[in-house]
Amino acid sequence: MRDREADVAAIVAASEGSNADDEHDPEGATIAFERAQVDALARHALAHLEEVAAALRRVEDRSYGTCTVCGRPIPQERLEARPTATTHVACAG
Ligand SMILES: [Zn+2]
Structure with missing residues (x-):
């Protein structure tokens, strides 16, 4: 799970680096929106991975x-x- 979180952090960092001054950029709002979208998608994917990991633990302890x-x-x-x-x-x- 740590690796996935590092991937997400890298994606967010890369998107931030792509436009450090979006306040004064006409494309800024779009980039901020896309960054928020990526962040939301990444969080959703991480949450799902947690659910899958929990399900696998339940299989192992036979409570699945x-x-x-x-x-x-x-x-x-x-x-x-x-x-x-x-x-x-x-x-x-
Ligand atoms: Zn029930």
Whole structure:
């Protein structure tokens, strides 16, 4: 996970280096927007990687597929649709 975070930091740093003075650049708003988009995408990807890593840990300790709210098995269809699910749809709320 550390390597991924370093990648994200490098991408953000590179985008910052590409325009240090976007306040006075007509393209500045676009670059700031794109930087924010990249940052949001990277955060989302990292969050998903965390969910996958957590799911793999649950496979290892044999708790995968068990609802963390009610303790009953999560239906196969839900796990196929959302492999990182930790609860039933009804228990997720
Ligand atoms: Zn449940």
